[in-house]
Amino acid sequence: MPHTAQQFASDNYAGICPEAWDAMAQANRGHAPAYGDDPWTDAAADAFRRLFDTDCEVFFAFNGTAANSLALAALCQSYHSVICSSSAHVETDECGAPEFFSNGSKLLVAQTADGKLTPQAVRALATSRSDIHFPKTRAVTITQPTETGQVYTIAEIEALSATCRELGLRLHMDGARFANACATLGCSPAAMTWQAGVDVLCFGGTKNGMGVGEAILFFDRALAQDFDYRCKQAGQLASKMRFLAAPWVGLLDSGAWVRNAAHANACAQRVAQRVADLPGIGLMFPVEANAVFLQAPESVLAGLRERGWRFYTFIGGGARFMFAWDADPDRVEALIADIRAAALAEDLVPA
Amino acid sequence: MPHTAQQFASDNYAGICPEAWDAMAQANRGHAPAYGDDPWTDAAADAFRRLFDTDCEVFFAFNGTAANSLALAALCQSYHSVICSSSAHVETDECGAPEFFSNGSKLLVAQTADGKLTPQAVRALATSRSDIHFPKTRAVTITQPTETGQVYTIAEIEALSATCRELGLRLHMDGARFANACATLGCSPAAMTWQAGVDVLCFGGTKNGMGVGEAILFFDRALAQDFDYRCKQAGQLASKMRFLAAPWVGLLDSGAWVRNAAHANACAQRVAQRVADLPGIGLMFPVEANAVFLQAPESVLAGLRERGWRFYTFIGGGARFMFAWDADPDRVEALIADIRAAALAEDLVPA
Amino acid sequence: MPHTAQQFASDNYAGICPEAWDAMAQANRGHAPAYGDDPWTDAAADAFRRLFDTDCEVFFAFNGTAANSLALAALCQSYHSVICSSSAHVETDECGAPEFFSNGSKLLVAQTADGKLTPQAVRALATSRSDIHFPKTRAVTITQPTETGQVYTIAEIEALSATCRELGLRLHMDGARFANACATLGCSPAAMTWQAGVDVLCFGGTKNGMGVGEAILFFDRALAQDFDYRCKQAGQLASKMRFLAAPWVGLLDSGAWVRNAAHANACAQRVAQRVADLPGIGLMFPVEANAVFLQAPESVLAGLRERGWRFYTFIGGGARFMFAWDADPDRVEALIADIRAAALAEDLVPA
């Protein structure tokens, strides 16, 4: 197959990291019982329980669409609703999956400037209606880090969860890039989740270095009732489960999960720092994880495209660069050089 | 992880075959665009089109639950129904997944002695009701080979599809072990599917030697309208799609798909032939693929369990042995020896 | 509109009884708040609570399809299953409505000779599978009286509910003709429901003399949590609710509910008694409510059709006659006379 130079349009462009791969290779020796009744699945669940320092319920799903949608469906009935931010992936990029898995639960979108939900926004939406003509609010979902590359502080999560508790809502965390947030905050996974009041976490494996797979952690075990049936019915139970489980063992036991994330974050930081001084260039959001959103004149973006770079402009018109666990420092430098060149070329042009 | 001796309880106990593994390893070099916009996905789809000698629409899903349920949902509205045999996996072992994906399509179960649907049974069910109080029949699903390890002949498939056409029904084939049927019939995939009137095929990759993944082939391309959206919404679109696609390239291009199946079939044949003469032992169904269903006294089954063998007894109370692509000939011989010993031990006991 | 002579093909052919009509007429005076916030809705709910001698939760739905399906959906998640008899209306005549409202809950059909579920059948189905590949059993539904016109005794209901309790299942009663069963047993509605262990009852109003409307009674109030939202979302909340509620007040407060049923039952009894002695004619099921299922030679049935009678033959090939609250005694006599004539005419013909 043809080889393409690294792009930073998405961290989904990266492959499988060595630790995950090696665990799969080990798991591929011999036979093992199917549907999760195998030692790798037990080991992966235990690795999560150790990492989070709690006896949570752990399930494995194939992708984030399913993991988040199943988790929300477990929290809601069809006539309930879920509060999310206007940039939440579940709202903007899942093709109606949460509504499909829940058979109709509505997402209530809080208009947020930067993609972060606030207790005020949650309260406003949750208390805006209390009649049966509007779906009853039942859960809140936050993405950590956000789709805009920002990280909720522990205090912010605690404030959200306190509001949720007060209003009788459950708190779900979409952690498609959970490891990146951990790497940024330097805190334990426990501190950022159940100790801060999160009820359910979807921990992203794909962007963290796996080929496929996400984990769903219920810190309130009562919420996990019959969740195994839910996964099965929804087409998310792997027959050869060991191949979904083993990479987690590789990632978690080796510490690669947080190393991978830290590397990606560092690349984003480097780009942010090296382009911040450029004329006409701005950072749309604080760079706190592995994403950089550049505000730049269209001519600069065009210049970058001409230089061969691919990137999305779906949030606010800025250019998103997203760094993966294996981002190549040389390519990162090349991107920085090209941004600088494009910006400075533009700057020379008289208005 | 502890190593267990091969069991023949399920062909899901086997791992990933070398051809699939190597393709994944190759696919893991460097970056690639996400969500199927990569060369491996194109190559896999093309490999299917070559193999089936037709320009079909090809989609990839994570598992058979989803592949079959999505395909049936594409054929039906919620108020439609699907005719299947009483041993059909979609009816007996999918936890209501077809009903979930279709939002309520009912499975109409034809009571069949051996797991094979017949034109007569299809006609009887499809014409039994025509009022709006009963879901309108819209599709027929057959499993090839059946859950009882038998293979529909091409003539049988043609007869079924003729009946379907006459009654305005679509014909879906659950090919969880499609390769095994091809190996048995020695026919081309085309002959057994679209040339015989099959509209949609789910081609099983997991049991054929992959770690995860099934393919859905629409021979009538009109039926595939917006199916990519359906997969996405239902949590079946892989972000790093190349890892779902590459193993297919490895399997199909190398011919491993049919070699793997032929080996598994041969193991089943060997067992069948070597135990057929035993007193008190019978074959519940003709052995035409990779499964052997033994009818045996409970004491013989108990003897096998004591000797360490695991097997299911869910269909008709017989013992199912299912051979995988990598079935170890020595273990197969060991199984044969133990069946013989158990049966003969039993035979010595005076009634 | 043309006037047709009474037929006994269905008790849905009858109109609205005077007590229900008069209450509607009264309710039609002046204005009233919408969506159930009106005095008629309160009065109807209170009338049910008095009639059942318990502080149950009461909801109103438009028809039996919705009432039963919503009730079952409230008991189940999509991956659960409901045990019913093979002649259960929810299985045979609701076009997949239970599956639709619940987003996939499967009906597990117990093959019963006469349409009555037994504790043994419930136990057999509920314990047949306990793996996640099969939907977890969660509820049992019985129809009282059955679709075959029989009535469960209180002891039978108690035995079923005891089995349900032991197995962790909920017991739902489809009371499309609930009043007819009450009239037969001569017991209180309480005795036949919550005192016998029924959790949820759908009490049929349409067949009892209303134009439209069923009531759903939750004796375990915890099961009714948010059920008002469920009704609203599913299109079962009437804006001018008083017209759905008032007829209940008319029916219940006047005693018409049980008078109507007793009259219908008496008509069925009369037919049964007057044809029992006929050569070649048999009763397929004991006549315990308002239905008579006649087993008769096809020539006799043809003779009845020739004499202008309409009837269904969907259960077991016999002719069903179903008597409504307003069955005209003269027409009942005419039916009896024609059955006798047809049977005796047949009897005269030498074989």
Place this chain on the structure above:
Amino acid sequence: MPHTAQQFASDNYAGICPEAWDAMAQANRGHAPAYGDDPWTDAAADAFRRLFDTDCEVFFAFNGTAANSLALAALCQSYHSVICSSSAHVETDECGAPEFFSNGSKLLVAQTADGKLTPQAVRALATSRSDIHFPKTRAVTITQPTETGQVYTIAEIEALSATCRELGLRLHMDGARFANACATLGCSPAAMTWQAGVDVLCFGGTKNGMGVGEAILFFDRALAQDFDYRCKQAGQLASKMRFLAAPWVGLLDSGAWVRNAAHANACAQRVAQRVADLPGIGLMFPVEANAVFLQAPESVLAGLRERGWRFYTFIGGGARFMFAWDADPDRVEALIADIRAAALAEDLVPA
């Protein structure tokens, strides 16, 4: 039951008009076949076909929640989306019913100042995304008259339908108060619907003078394929259908449908004209149907409440008054007098 003075909080507070009532009374004579196989149902469908001067497919549902949701579900698959205005009833007051009936179709909300969709807004939303991560736009729904009491002109509807055709979208009209729009425009029902490019209309009966019932008209008959099954499965098929059909015959054949609407509209006009000159009072939207939205100081609204008036303030904080087919002119005058008194009392108070 206690009698309450007329309020103008909702046109759902009114009862059944004489023409509808009388038709029900006539329909209540004798027996009639069930499930729509009766002369009243035929007559009602024919009355619609005459009124709309086209051979459309006609179905009857119990309420607007179901009628609109079923119609949209018929246009969409679960992964499709429907464009609506931000004040659309389907978005704001149906508790997720459209999502439930369609199993997940997403509503795409165009932010509109006044509740009217425009071709520009439709185009902007429909073309904003074309990737599979977002539900494919499939339909547009407009409410005629709007929830803000305005009426789309025929030219406006034609412009919308032209845009729909160009973009491959279907056009649905929520006509909960369809008759009021007809009365305003003075046009034929045909001119405002199929001749202007509307594909499906939900014609509201409840607000037009019936007790319960809406009609769904498919002008493109191909879209109605199997819609009878859809209604049945979703709990919207009345067994004693004649009582859902007869009132339509009464309303349509007598002309009451448009007389009722014209009276209600006239009441709204009268209020609008008589309060327009008041200091501090404004009309939030042009009064074009049977609603008046008053912008008034909170103290004036409080004054009205003190004088015993009930009204909603859910759209933009103004007071909504909604006049029914039977609005009592004396009570309308009383309302006008109280608004004037409250406004002038307020005006006397020095700031």
